[in-house]
Amino acid sequence: xxxxxxxxxxxxxxxxxxxxxxxxxxxxxxxxxxxxxxxxxxxxxxxxxxxxxxxxxxxxxxxxxxxxxxxxxxxxxxxxxxxxxxxxxxxxxxxxxxxxxxxxxxxxxxxxxxxxxxxxxxxxxxxxxxxxxxxxxxxxxxxxxxxxxxxxxxxxxxxxxxxxxxxxxxxxxxxxxxxxxxxxxxxxxxxxxxxxxxxxxxxxxxxxxxxxxxxxxxxxxxxxxxxxxxxxxxxxxxxxxxxxxxx
Amino acid sequence: xxxxxxxxxxxxxxxxxxxxxxxxxxxxxxxxxxxxxxxxxxxxxxxxxxxxxxxxxxxxxxxxxxxxxxxxxxxxxxxxxxxxxxxxxxxxxxxxxxxxxxxxxxxxxxxxxxxxxxxxxxxxxxxxxxxxxxxxxxxxxxxxxxxxxxxxxxxxxxxxxxxxxxxxxxxxxxxxxxxxxxxxxxxxxxxxxxxxxxxxxxxxxxxxxxxxxxxxxxxxxxxxxxxxxxxxxxxxxxxxxxxxxxxxxxxxxxxxxxxxxxxxxxxxxxxxxxxxxxxxxxxxxxxxxxxxxxxxxxxxxxxxxxxxxxxxxxxxxxxxxxxxxxxxxxxxxxxxxxxxxxxxxxxxxxxxxxxxxxxxxxxxxxxxxxxxxxxxxxxxxxxxxxxxxxxxxxxxxxxxxxxxxxxxxxxxxxxxxxxxxxxxxxxxxxxxxxxxxxxxxxxxxxxxxxxxxxxxxxxxx
Numbered sequence: 171x172x173x174x175x176x177x178x179x180x181x182x183x184x185x186x187x188x189x190x191x192x193x194x195x196x197x198x199x200x201x202x203x204x205x206x207x208x209x210x211x212x213x214x215x216x217x218x219x220x221x222x223x224x225x226x227x228x229x230x231x232x233x234x235x236x237x238x239x240x241x242x243x244x245x246x247x248x249x250x251x252x253x254x255x256x257x258x259x260x261x262x263x264x265x266x267x268x269x270x271x272x273x274x275x276x277x278x279x280x281x282x283x284x285x286x287x288x289x290x291x292x293x294x295x296x297x298x299x300x301x302x303x304x305x306x307x308x309x310x311x312x313x314x315x316x317x318x319x320x321x322x323x324x325x326x327x328x329x330x331x332x333x334x335x336x337x338x339x340x341x342x343x344x345x346x347x348x349x350x351x352x353x354x355x356x357x358x359x360x361x362x363x364x365x366x367x368x369x370x371x372x373x374x375x376x377x378x379x380x381x382x383x384x385x386x387x388x389x390x391x392x393x394x395x396x397x398x399x400x401x402x403x404x405x406x407x408x409x410x411x412x413x414x415x416x417x
Numbered sequence: 418x419x420x421x422x423x424x425x426x427x428x429x430x431x432x433x434x435x436x437x438x439x440x441x442x443x444x445x446x447x448x449x450x451x452x453x454x455x456x457x458x459x460x461x462x463x464x465x466x467x468x469x470x471x472x473x474x475x476x477x478x479x480x481x482x483x484x485x486x487x488x489x490x491x492x493x494x495x496x497x498x499x500x501x502x503x504x505x506x507x508x509x510x511x512x513x514x515x516x517x518x519x520x521x522x523x524x525x526x527x528x529x530x531x532x533x534x535x536x537x538x539x540x541x542x543x544x545x546x547x548x549x550x551x552x553x554x555x556x557x558x559x560x561x562x563x564x565x566x567x568x569x570x571x572x573x574x575x576x577x578x579x580x581x582x583x584x585x586x587x588x589x590x591x592x593x594x595x596x597x598x599x600x601x602x603x604x605x606x607x608x609x610x611x612x613x614x615x616x617x618x619x620x621x622x623x624x625x626x627x628x629x630x631x632x633x634x635x636x637x638x639x640x641x642x643x644x645x646x647x648x649x650x651x652x653x654x655x656x657x658x659x660x661x662x663x664x665x666x667x668x669x670x671x672x673x674x675x676x677x678x679x680x681x682x683x684x685x686x687x688x689x690x691x692x693x694x695x696x697x698x699x700x701x702x703x704x705x706x707x708x709x710x711x712x713x714x715x716x717x718x719x720x721x722x723x724x725x726x727x728x729x730x731x732x733x734x735x736x737x738x739x740x741x742x743x744x745x746x747x748x749x750x751x752x753x754x755x756x757x758x759x760x761x762x763x764x765x766x767x768x769x770x771x772x773x774x775x776x777x778x779x780x781x782x783x784x785x786x787x788x789x790x791x792x793x794x795x796x797x798x799x800x801x802x803x804x805x806x807x808x809x810x811x812x813x814x815x816x817x818x819x820x821x822x823x824x825x826x827x828x829x830x831x832x833x834x835x836x837x838x839x840x841x842x843x844x845x846x847x848x849x850x851x852x853x854x855x856x857x858x859x860x861x862x863x864x865x866x867x868x869x870x871x872x873x874x875x876x877x878x
Binding site: 180181184185186187189190193194197231232233234237300301302319321364365366369370397400401403404407411 | 557565566567622627628633776782783784785786787788789807808810811813814815817818819820823826828
């Protein structure tokens with residue numbers, strides 16, 4: 171069994187410590203004796219939709235987002251659509267979430283193209299939505315709180331072909347109005363949660379690992395439980411912070 | 418001038434502001450490093466320019482993500498040894514309110530030396546009209562507060578374009594993020610590090626400014642030196658590192674103890690034994706030297722001044738504890754902490770380390786930056802690791818996912834208890850290395866004062 175990850179644009183899209191999410195995939199497979207392979211794909215590099223079961227797209231600064239957006243459309247969009255349609259996991263965080271949607275419109279009305287993997291539009295707001303964020307997520311019938319930090323100017327509105335990733339418990343989320351955070355279709359997840367996202371949400375990390383392995387083997391793998399005491403404590407602190415932000 | 422027509426109003430405003438500072442101290446609301454200035458700026462928004470007019474020999478401003486405080490100390494020492502009495506915001510209050518407070522307390526000082534917050538620099542430089550502005554570096558720091566680095570660089574670009582020609586600009590040639598700010602034909606006193614023996618094998622993974630500011634192509638390095646600082650050039654256009662006029666030509670690092678440095682300048686060589694460790698301090702010393710040269714100070718004055726400069730508050734500050742020494746290395750952003758780690762790795766033998774992380778306003782509330790730090794090389798060298806502060810558990814996760822054994826990771830959010838644990842674990846007669854974020858450093862120092870060891874602070878100088 172091997173978890174096969176494609177890390178998209180690690181050089182350009184890494185502003186909110188995205189590598190922490192990759193470290194979580196590596197360690198949580200490693201601790202269970204499962205192999206993990208991470209292939210990086212940068213600008214101009216084509217990707218094979220069948221060679222990886224989990225695609226990770228992080229967030230970048232404005233200039234890097236502008237550099238990545240057209241490249242994503244030109245060299246990776248088709249492959250990502252094919253992968254997503256055949257059950258691959260795609261995790262897109264912050265700027266990556268925006269580019270996975272239909273695109274991003276800045277305040278000066280310049281625009282970045284997206285790949286439409288997620289039916290969502292993002293328009294820049296006048297201020298940034300910043301702070302700890304806690305949401306409630308339901309995956310495979312299981313309800314869990316997911317926690318992290320958000321820092322984005324974009325306001326994201328979801329179209330009819332996509333579900334929100336979660337319901338905001340405390341914080342702003344997609345647009346600070348809808349009460350929703352992130353977006354989801356099949357096994358594609360877009361979210362504004364960083365911090366990074368996965369170290370404090372091991373339940374979500376294991377779910378993504380399980381989905382990715384399932385795509386390869388055709389059956390749900392048994393992931394043995396890990397001693398996540400530190401994770402639980404760090405989660406509690408962050409949930410407390412998020413609660414204080416809204417009240 | 419409007420103020421001369423209203424001298425009594427002006428005096429009244431200044432009087433109220435000073436009284437507010439006294440009240441603040443009496444109420445135990447801190448040392449009053451910002452309160453009088455904040456009050457005065459509300460009463461007289463133009464107060465900084467008014468007060469700065471009293472600095473007959475002018476002013477210098479230093480801004481950077483990393484190194485402001487230490488560089489200001491080094492330059493202050495140069496000025497003092499040159500016979501200039503210096504007014505400086507040494508308490509690190511580097512926004513308008515802090516600088517106004519310092520100006521309000523001026524007695525007979527004729528020169529002002531100010532370290533200034535990156536985002537606050539344009540407005541303050543406009544009011545202070547300094548003779549010299551030192552632009553040192555821009556690294557990722559406090560993303561929740563500043564947004565993105567390019568925003569700051571653009572702000573600095575506007576400042577540079579509007580600057581009077583008589584203001585000398587001292588700029589780090591090794592930071593590609595500071596090239597093309599809009600210098601035009603303006604003369605820039607570039608400084609940098611020439612000693613490529615300290616080159617890294619590669620640029621750290623989350624380095625900033627990897628795109629050319631002129632054409633957007635990639636920046637490549639002949640010698641990456643510190644984060645994204647180094648000997649760089651654009652891979653497609655002709656933008657490249659300017660040849661530094663003031664350059665650290667030889668840097669011999671001596672672990673956590675300090676370094677020997679040779680800095681070439683147009684007026685001769687500066688040779689110093691710094692009590693400040695690490696390549697980041699070589700940059701600070703070179704920046705201070707360049708600023709001193711711009712102010713007309715001679716190398717023979719600069720050399721002993723740099724050697725005589727003691728570490729600043731919490732920056733490689735050494736404290737004697739009961740059974741060992743503690744070396745406090747401020748750890749506030751990835752570039753700074755990577756330098757700390759690099760410096761610790763120069764030490765022999767196993768290391769005892771305590772790391773503190775808070776998420777208060779002055780630290781940055783988004784703690785995701787710890788995932789950009791390369792702690793990994795430190796792990797095999799650790800004898801004990803104590804993690805503390807409001808976000809101790811986040812640090813715990815950082816080390817857990819870096820591959821540290823669970824037995825090594827000790828988390829204790831309560832600082833006094835963490836300090837007890839760390840000193841108990843640390844080797845007797847050795848050194849306990851403390852790497853606190855900004856407010857964790859203030860908490861740590863306060864705890865050391867409470868324990869009565871603060872009076873025994875001693876310094877390498």
